[in-house]
Amino acid sequence: MLDLGDGLAVAFKVESHNHPSAVEPFQGAATGVGGILRDIVSMGARPVALLDGLRFGEPDWHFSRAVGGIGHYGNCVGVPTVGGETVFDEAYRDNCLVNAMCVGLLPVERLTRAKATGSGLSVLLYGATTGRDGIGGASVLASQELGDESAEKRPSVQIGDPFTGKKLIEASVELVSAGLVESLQDCGAAGIASALSEMAADYGIDVHLDRVPLREEGMEPWEVMISESQERMVAIVRPQMLEAVEAVLDRWELHHAVIGEVTSTGELRATWHGEVVGAIPARLLTDECPRYEVAQRPRLPRPEREIVDAPATAEALLALLASPGVRSREPVYRRYDQLVGSRTVRRPGLDAAVLRLRPSMRGLALSLDGQGRIARLDPFTGGALAVLEAARNVACAGGEPLGLTDCLNFGNPEKPEVGWELAEAIEGMAQACEALGVPIVSGNVSLYNETNGRAIHPTPVVGAVGLVQDVRLVPKGWREGDVVLLAGAGALSLAGSEYQARFGEVSGRPAPLDLEVEARLVSFLWRAAPLCSLVHDASEGGLAVALAESALVSDVGARLELLDEPVELFGEVGGRAVLACRAEVVADLERLAHESGVPLRRAGEVGGDTLLGVELRELRTAHGSES
Amino acid sequence: MTGRPRVAIVVFPGSNDDRDAAWALGALGADVDLVWHAEYELPEGVGAVVLPGGFSYGDYLRVGALASLAPIMGAVRRFADAGGPVLGICNGFQILCEARLLPGVLRPNRQLEFVCRDVVVRVETAQTLFTRRCVEGQELVLPVKHGDGAWYADEGTLMQLAARGQIVFRYTEDVNGSLGNVAGVTNEAGNVMGLMPHPEHAVDPLLGSADGGLILAALVDAAAAHALATA
Ligand SMILES: [Mg+2]
Numbered sequence: 139m140l141d142l143g144d145g146l147a148v149a150f151k152v153e154s155h156n157h158p159s160a161v162e163p164f165q166g167a168a169t170g171v172g173g174i175l176r177d178i179v180s181m182g183a184r185p186v187a188l189l190d191g192l193r194f195g196e197p198d199w200h201f202s203r204a205v206g207g208i209g210h211y212g213n214c215v216g217v218p219t220v221g222g223e224t225v226f227d228e229a230y231r232d233n234c235l236v237n238a239m240c241v242g243l244l245p246v247e248r249l250t251r252a253k254a255t256g257s258g259l260s261v262l263l264y265g266a267t268t269g270r271d272g273i274g275g276a277s278v279l280a281s282q283e284l285g286d287e288s289a290e291k292r293p294s295v296q297i298g299d300p301f302t303g304k305k306l307i308e309a310s311v312e313l314v315s316a317g318l319v320e321s322l323q324d325c326g327a328a329g330i331a332s333a334l335s336e337m338a339a340d341y342g343i344d345v346h347l348d349r350v351p352l353r354e355e356g357m358e359p360w361e362v363m364i365s366e367s368q369e370r371m372v373a374i375v376r377p378q379m380l381e382a383v384e385a386v387l388d389r390w391e392l393h394h395a396v397i398g399e400v401t402s403t404g405e406l407r408a409t410w411h412g413e414v415v416g417a418i419p420a421r422l423l424t425d426e427c428p429r430y431e432v433a434q435r436p437r438l439p440r441p442e443r444e445i446v447d448a449p450a451t452a453e454a455l456l457a458l459l460a461s462p463g464v465r466s467r468e469p470v471y472r473r474y475d476q477l478v479g480s481r482t483v484r485r486p487g488l489d490a491a492v493l494r495l496r497p498s499m500r501g502l503a504l505s506l507d508g509q510g511r512i513a514r515l516d517p518f519t520g521g522a523l524a525v526l527e528a529a530r531n532v533a534c535a536g537g538e539p540l541g542l543t544d545c546l547n548f549g550n551p552e553k554p555e556v557g558w559e560l561a562e563a564i565e566g567m568a569q570a571c572e573a574l575g576v577p578i579v580s581g582n583v584s585l586y587n588e589t590n591g592r593a594i595h596p597t598p599v600v601g602a603v604g605l606v607q608d609v610r611l612v613p614k615g616w617r618e619g620d621v622v623l624l625a626g627a628g629a630l631s632l633a634g635s636e637y638q639a640r641f642g643e644v645s646g647r648p649a650p651l652d653l654e655v656e657a658r659l660v661s662f663l664w665r666a667a668p669l670c671s672l673v674h675d676a677s678e679g680g681l682a683v684a685l686a687e688s689a690l691v692s693d694v695g696a697r698l699e700l701l702d703e704p705v706e707l708f709g710e711v712g713g714r715a716v717l718a719c720r721a722e723v724v725a726d727l728e729r730l731a732h733e734s735g736v737p738l739r740r741a742g743e744v745g746g747d748t749l750l751g752v753e754l755r756e757l758r759t760a761h762g763s764e765s
Numbered sequence: 766m767t768g769r770p771r772v773a774i775v776v777f778p779g780s781n782d783d784r785d786a787a788w789a790l791g792a793l794g795a796d797v798d799l800v801w802h803a804e805y806e807l808p809e810g811v812g813a814v815v816l817p818g819g820f821s822y823g824d825y826l827r828v829g830a831l832a833s834l835a836p837i838m839g840a841v842r843r844f845a846d847a848g849g850p851v852l853g854i855c856n857g858f859q860i861l862c863e864a865r866l867l868p869g870v871l872r873p874n875r876q877l878e879f880v881c882r883d884v885v886v887r888v889e890t891a892q893t894l895f896t897r898r899c900v901e902g903q904e905l906v907l908p909v910k911h912g913d914g915a916w917y918a919d920e921g922t923l924m925q926l927a928a929r930g931q932i933v934f935r936y937t938e939d940v941n942g943s944l945g946n947v948a949g950v951t952n953e954a955g956n957v958m959g960l961m962p963h964p965e966h967a968v969d970p971l972l973g974s975a976d977g978g979l980i981l982a983a984l985v986d987a988a989a990a991h992a993l994a995t996a
Contacts, residue, residue: 209879213912301820472881
């Protein structure tokens with residue numbers, strides 16, 4: 139959680155729901171959204187935005203079902219989906235990735251308000267009833283490789299109920315705002331067991347499993363303890379507050395029961411009709427859980443294969459715009475409510491969405507970005523790029539990056555190559571964060587993303603939150619007569635790029651990153667954005683695609699002077715951004731760039747209905763975006 | 766009668782756009798009462814009622830069906846029967862149809878997918894409480910966000926409604942398979958309107974269009990007039 143000033147704080151986190159989504163995409167994705175929402179609610183915040191990182195083999199029925207599941211939950215609970223990314227790659231065919239990020243707001247005093255703790259407090263379970271659904275979800279699904287028998291694991295996927303989820307959010311926010319509860323915990327993976335273990339670590343908890351409201355007959359105590367039935371939360375309540383808490387839950391028509399009490403034994407102890415059925419020193423479940431070092435063995439990339447028969451620039455640009463990895467995401471976003479909450483100043487589409495922090499004119503810029511293909515060739519660079527891309531995206535919207543959240547999606551870490559990828563990617567992320575001076579405040583890890591021994595690309599995914607000083611100055615689109623400028627100087631390469639994947643073979647070593655240069659670019663961009671009509675960074679497809687996207691979003695072309703070289707136009711890795719502004723603002727931008735130590739050069743002028751020799755109309759048809 | 770006109774917004778479990786509507790109406794000069802679905806009466810002095818968007822009761826059974834039977838709906842019906850202005854937005858429109866306060870039904874979108882985007886609607890008549898600040902033929906940009914927005918009635922009903930000026934808004938394109946591209950209708954008396962697009966999301970120009978303010982400001986005018994007339 140981070141202090142935003144003006145008495146406001148922001149809570150945010152990204153989490154994976156990969157294995158359930160691979161087995162049953164609709165419910166897997168829906169419950170992924172439900173879970174991350176409850177995580178934010180348990181921090182005492184009201185969820186105000188969702189973002190989703192989706193990675194699938196191709197835009198098929200499976201993918202469409204996952205989109206449907208996200209919409210089903212997010213739309214129904216009244217939290218807007220404002221961003222994320224969609225990546226299609228053969229590497230995710232059998233192991234799709236569904237990463238969901240939630241952002242919530244809370245009054246800053248809620249962070250600091252003294253919480254009563256210690257023995258004698260009541261443990262209250264509320265929300266849905268508990269059944270056998272999702273038993274072992276975390277262990278059966280999340281912590282094993284998938285195989286051909288995965289369909290049999292379908293009963294381990296939890297079923298989401300967004301209506302109860304919505305009531306749970308409203309009731310929880312009400313309980314926290316009124317100061318009726320000391321703390322909240324979400325019943326996520328491993329259910330009551332994990333919700334209680336953290337609280338039990340400091341004091342101890344006795345839980346009476348026979349008091350849990352059940353939806354099925356004949357459940358065993360262990361099943362009650364680890365059931366992953368959705369839409370449940372645990373509150374720690376002072377006994378004198380119980381009556382008021384129960385009144386709120388009754389009004390929202392939610393089940394509730396006092397299922398235990400805080401003790402001073404340091405043990406998490408479970409009873410069943412008065413008999414102790416399990417006890418463990420709670421620290422063994424948290425800080426003192428077993429640790430081990432993973433073995434590491436580098437996986438070297440194949441030498442770079444030269445691209446033969448690459449098409450001319452215009453043809454290559456059209457082909458890239460039309461490829462599933464670059465095409466317009468409008469058909470996806472259209473299926474999500476992007477507006478509820480009345481904060482969405484910039485809707486999904488370009489770099490980062492922006493939410494207004496009403497009543498002020500300040501805003502939050504939000505983005506979620508990952509790296510797979512480049513991380514496969516060089517996990518250090520992939521990790522660093524995920525961080526830089528997320529930070530650059532919020533900066534393009536005028537947001538100063540405040541904090542990050544990460545989700546590490548990897549294969550089986552018991553394999554030394556995967557262990558190495560994990561270690562390298564984390565190192566890359568850590569160094570990039572240090573260069574930017576921005577912390578990672580939360581995160582999640584998803585391992586064993588393998589089917590029949592084949593692992594996904596190592597895929598670090600990073601969510602960024604940036605603070606926009608004035609949402610009225612968020613760039614919207616370049617205008618006829620504006621000057622087009624290019625910022626950035628990082629080294630470019632085709633290894634792992636969209637261009638190489640489309641026209642050649644993924645191979646080679648991506649260009650080395652200069653993290654200091656990249657950090658300076660980010661800091662220049664968020665300062666420059668309020669002066670500009672458009673700021674958009676190059677990512678998949680390189681500079682040419684970024685320019686085409688800029689022209690399409692603005693509905694006007696540009697006359698540009700660029701080097702007609704594939705690596706210049708379609709190269710990736712080194713950070714670059716397209717900026718546009720009125721002629722009289724150029725001197726200010728140049729001064730700012732000079733002060734920031736960022737190379738900035740003029741590339742041309744906005745106007746006409748072509749870009750890089752292609753008509754806008756043709757670009758639009760290829761890209762599939764609306765004017 | 767002094768002070769700002771009062772508008773009640775009914776909150777069902779599953780309402781999502783209730784706070785949005787409260788903000789928008791507040792910005793347009795109304796005092797807003799959020800009224801819980803389990804209440805049996807509207808607050809004293811209320812001059813208009815809004816049923817907001819959302820997924821009341823999770824859309825279980827059929828959209829709007831359960832909400833149409835909520836205790837508060839008896840009070841809303843009495844208020845409407847007495848000529849009080851009632852606006853149902855999105856899910857609120859669905860509820861009013863289920864409650865038979867409005868003609869027709871709302872079916873799943875033809876594309877069988879949720880749709881969220883800005884659309885253009887044409888004002889078919891400026892002769893209603895809700896369109897007094899518009900002119901006939903004016904085009905408004907408003908966002909839609911719904912999965913069940915295809916309004917349907919039999920052809921005869923549609924013709925009759927059109928003849929009586931009860932078709933208030935039409936989309937200028939086929940958005941969801943709605944019969945006759947209908948986006949908003951009133952009851953015969955003209956004091957109850959259902960609208961599939963969201964005017965409350967088109968009040969702050971920073972969020973896109975401000976055209977929804979024309980409809981909601983007219984509702985606030987109507988609330989003041991109704992409160993005066995019944996004081
Ligand atoms: Mg970008």
